[in-house]
Amino acid sequence: MRADLEIIEQWIKPGSHVLDLGCGDGTLLDYLQREKQATGFGLEINPEHITSCMGRGVSVIEQNLDTQGLKNFEDQTFDVVLMTQALQAVRRPDVVLDEMLRLGREGIVTFPNFAYWRLRWYLVWRGRMPESETLPYKWYNTPNIHLCTFKDFEALCHRKKFRIKNRTVVDGEHQDRWFSALWPNMLGQTAIYRITRE
């Protein structure tokens, strides 16, 4: 399992009811179901991923956050709402964050940090939109339409009065390195946040 998922997994209590927005092939939910007796759903739009989820016994709903929203889910029906590496690809990340905390007691979000030093260097040195292993697209075909930095995300949380319960950063190999914590906005490649309204 990816290292960022291993970090997230530690934040989820056994028996939790979980909603995973953009659940991919269902790896994390599958793990949570088996190891933590978690229940819940994944939302996904990629047909191959949906099939994979069904094949491994993960409950998956084909639903597009941008066009269908999350109105079919009732308030406070989940312990945790997850969104890994998808916040930057939705049309209104701020609305999705509101929705996550409407549905669940807490939200866990991971996204690529656009202020990572390599990306900064790419832009300064080459004068072009950064491309990297985690952001392997051109500016015109990228699904990542709302990239942000650690500071941007925290500013949004502050404005919306979300409480940040935990945050951590990982590098390209999704490893939690001691030095990234020193200057996360510069040295962290992927941000992992655990937020709540409480």
Next chain:
Amino acid sequence: MQLCSLAIKLQGWHDGGFRFIIVVQKTSKPFCFRPTVDLIQDTVASMPDFHSPDSVGVVTPQTLHFGDPITLACGQTLPAYDLVVETYGELNENASNAILICHALSGHHHAAGYHSEEDRKPGWWDSCIGPGKPIDTSRFFIVSLNNLGGCNGSTGPGSINPETGKAYGPSFPVITVKDWVQSQALLADRLGIHCWAAVVGGSLGGMQALQWSLSYPDRLRHAVVIASTPRLTAQNIAFNEVARKAITSDPDFYGGRFYDFNTIPRQGLMLARMVGHITYLSDASMGEKFGRELRDQAFKFGYDAEFQVESYLRYQGERFSETFDANTYLLMTKALDYFDPAYEFDDNLAAALKQSSCEFLVLSFSTDWRFTPARSEELVNAMIAARCKVSYAEIDAPWGHDAFLIPTPRYTDIFTAYLGRVAREVGA
């Protein structure tokens, strides 16, 4: 010079299976042979292959007699009845690998394989049932029946009422989805199956799968509900009413006692089927199949079937009227209309679903306007609210409601993946 191009198309039918049809397409205007739709139907080139490794081969239906009375939702009791059943594959030692197939409005027990080596077409869901197919007969034991009230051998309005020595006709009780599920549970008892690995159905069959989860929550592990709905809309009921009115207003219907007059309400059944058939297809699939094509080159300024689509519908209607029982058609459409599990729960579907404990797979098709994806989503949302385990996908397919009978790559992949996991779960 090539005048015509020959195409072989796979065509699915709401009432039964698929067949290959040879379509001769005009490529240059003069001298081209233009077949009528009827001719296409008559020259159907189905390719039966009993020896194909993914066919269940030749199968023999069996009639099971049930001597204990069954009390129905309408309050009436049937003292005894027969159910015609086909099974494919083998039941394992602990009877954990059984799958029940529930048929739709005009379906029956013959879901897969052939009845003889002369049989021209396989069972209605042969594309999905067989060794290595999504409903894999090398892993599962599959049970398919003709429902009570049907006209393919199970006791129905056309059967002889032992009390009178005459056909039941209109005195045959109206059967509901709940009644079917009750009779299917008694069938399961007879076959030694306490818990189905899955109950699977499309359309009206999907309603039965859903009803199973509510009536007998501990007797199935999975319910697969395809192209279905938790209840009919006013428009759905309206179409059914037109079909019923067509049948009951046929002078040959004789109030349902046409058996006694040695006739059948041919015109009424034909009309009922024609209107029904329109709702099974999509505008796009009809357009692709027929467009505005004429049987002959020019308008005739008369009222005969001139457009290909007209002659196709007439052919479908006529064929259907010769094989299907009018009273059964009335009964099946009424069962559709009445189905509404939320009714007893103040229209709260989620509350109804709280009775269930199985896992669900719900599938819809993008161009299905009879039971739209929105109806499936309504069901899925109620399942989410009831904290059921449910997976849902909307499959992109151009064929309207009939898409549930047509194997497309994504449909097949999902079905295979889901049932593969069910097989692992039950040790099949």
